[in-house]
Amino acid sequence: MTQRLIVGISGASGILYGVRALELLRTAGVETHLVMSASAQLTAHHELDISLDTVKALASEVHAVKNVGASIASGSFPTGGMLIAPCSVRTMSEIATGVTSSLLTRAADVVLKERRRLVLMLRETPLHTGHLRTMTQLSEMGAVIAPPVPAFYTRPASIDEMVTQSVGRALDLFGLELPEVERWRGD
Template sequence: MTQRIIVGITGASGIALGVRALELLRAAQVETHLVMSRSAELTLHYEMEMSSAEVKALASEVHAVKNIGASIASGSFITEGMLIAPCSIRSLSEIASGVTSTLLSRAADVVLKERRRLVLMVRETPLHLGHLRSMTQVTEMGAIIAPPVPAFYNRPDSIDAMVTQSVGRALDLFGLHSEAVSRWQGE
C-alpha cells in the first residue's frame, strides 16, 4: 500500500509550514490528502506569493473543508495519520473537545479514534491556561504537539531553512526522514 498522509492547513500564521510539508511529502512520493480551512486561504494571501490553486496542486488530492462525506472523514480510509501545519488554537480546541465543525477537525478526530498519528504544529504565543489545557487534552488522546520551534545548532541562514527543519522534524514523527533535515551528529 502507498503511504498516505492527511495534511491540514489552518489559518494560523505559518502557511509556509503546510506548503513545505506538501513539497517534502511529494518528494518522498507520499500520497497527500489536503484540507485547508477558510482562514488558511485568507492567511495564504498575506503570507506567501502563491495562489490557493498552486498550494492545492502540490497535493495528491484536495478535499473541501465543508465536505464531511470525504474519504478522510472515515476510519475505513487508511492513512499513516495527519499533520496539521500550522495548527490554529481554534482547530486545536475543536479537536480537544471532539466537537468537529469542519472536515479538518473531523479528519483529525478520525485519526485519533483509529489510533493513528496526529501531529499538530501549533502556532500561538504566548499561551494561556486554556491553550495549555487543550494541548494536554489532545496529548492524552494520543496527539503529538510539535510547535515549529527553530533549531539553531544547524545555523539556519534563512526562514526557509528554519521552516524546512521544523517540518522535516514533524515528518520524522511519521517515520519519514527527509534528507533536507540537518541532523545533530554529536561533538
C-alpha cells in the same frame, strides 16, 4: 499501500509550514490529502507569493473543508496519520472536544479514534492556562503537539532553512527520514 498522509492547514500564521510539508512529502513520494480551513485560504493571500491553486497542486488530492463526506472523514480510509501545519488554537480546541465543525477537524478526530498519528504544529503564542490544558488533553488522547521551534544548532542561513527543518522534524514523527533534515551528529 503507498504511504498516505493527510495534511491540514488552519488559519494560523505560518501557512508556509503546510506548503513546505506538501513539497517535502511530494518529493518523498508520499500520497497527500490536503484540507484547508476557510481562514487558511484567507491567511495564504497575506503570507504567500504563490496562488492557492499552486498550493493545491502540491497535494495528491484536495478536499473541500465543508465536505464532511470525504474519504478522509472515515476510519475505513487508511492513512499514516495527519499533520496540521500550522494549527490554530481554535482548530486544536475543536479536536480536543470532539465537537468538529469541518472536514479539517473531523479528519483529525478520525485519526485520533483510529489511534493513528496526529501531529499539531501549534502556531500561536503566548498561551494561557486553558490552551495549555487543551494541549495536555490532546497529548493524553494520543496527539503530538509539535510547535515549529527553530533549531539553531543547524545554523540556518534563511527562514526557508528554518521552516524546512521544523517541518522535517514534524515529519520524522511519521517515520519519514527526509534528506532535507539536518541531523545532530554529536560533538
